[in-house]
Amino acid sequence: MNNSLKIYMLALISFLVGTSQFSIVGMLDQVAASASVSVSTAGQLITVFALGNAVGTPLIMIVTAKMNQRNQLLMALGIIVLGIAFMLVLPGFGFLMVSRVIIGIGTGVFVVSAYAIAAKLASPGRQGGAMSTVAMGYSSSLVFGVPIGRIVAASYDWKSIFWAIGILSLLAVFVVASTIPSLIGDSAVPLRNRFSHLKNPRITITLAVTFFVFINYSVINTYIAPYLTSALPTMTDQISFILLAMGIASLVGSRLGGFMADRLGTIRTISMSMVVQIVALVLLAINPGWIVVTIPLLMIWEIACWTFGPTQNLNLVSLAPEASGILLSLNSSFVQLGFAAGAGIGGVTVGIWSIMDITWVSSITVLIAAVLSMITARLSRSFSKKLMIK
DSSP states (O other): OOHHHHHHHHHHHHHHHHHHHHGGGGGHHHHHHHHTOOHHHHTHHHHHHHHIIIIIHHHHHHHTTTSOHHHHHHHHHHHHHHHHHHHHHSOSHHHHHHHHHHHHHHHHHHHHHHHHHHHHHSOTTOHHHHHHHHHHHHHHHHHHHHHHHHHHHHHSOTTHHHHHHHHHHHHHHHHHHHHSOOOOOOOOOOHHHHHGGGGSHHHHHHHHHHHHHHHHHHHHHHTHHHHHHHHOGGGGGGHHHHHHHHHHHHHHHHHHHHHHHHHHOHHHHHHHHHHHHHHHHHHHHHOOSOHHHHHHHHHHHHHHHHHHHHHHHHHHHHHOGGGHHHHHHHHHHHHHHHHHHHHHHHHHHHHHSOGGGHHHHHHHHHHHHHHHHHHHHHHHHHHHHHHHHO
């Protein structure tokens, strides 16, 4: 198998791994019913997954830094299989929570290792394209994983998709072991070096913007299935198609972000993204439930959210180009922390008020992000003036 095929294989496995994360979103109401808990309680499965990913991944990567990267990849798949086994075999919601933490850690380690291996397998000058191929495999799981989860849960038991993921993950272990060469890992970056950049207020506030934007995303995305059921009761049988349309919108947003950043600049693109999100969310909140309004607004919101993602990466790298890898790693952790906090806040909102109120809560978090972004812009202008004076 040549290296190009190995990279595509990693992308395919990344799709499988991503599906283990995102598929549960599309069937959260069925999971809640099966576990005899409320939807808001079931939403904390997304919280613990994201926390496991954000906290566990960097710790595991530091501890295993001297391990060759193929073994890191195999270890990650083993952790995912272990988590899925816990989910399928052990009874009770408590073990379900534990399994999501384990899968979250395994997913994070796999994605980081797959990126690094793809870059080393690529021809000189094509490392970025190789990493983008793996990223596309993972992000495609958001497009197809959520509706697939919904369709499978509607036709069979919701655990069926995890049986399939578990079996395919075991197969992936043998494929990786037989095709991926033993590659030396990079030197470990101590935690103190990773967090030293947080002393820079521009970087800290920019990461806070990421945090609040993804709280907004997670509040709605976590509870999207029960939200659609309540907002569009006549469309219950078509929810999987709505989820697919929203997934496609996320891909459009990812592409649009890079396009706009090149032509308008990162700051303008980020600002426009947040303004569009706020407007779409407020309109959703006051919308009386019209199908022709709800679905387009959700897709516009999705596009705006994913326009923000790649543009924010460029924005962060521009603040400290010499530490791009560390900043992107930190940004990824803040994304996952935003996912965790959003699922928790959404759960509180659903439990205390109504599922329909998540759009108001989501709009407030984007507004906070927009204010923080304005503060960062002022700090950047002040910093530029100081450099000019010197």
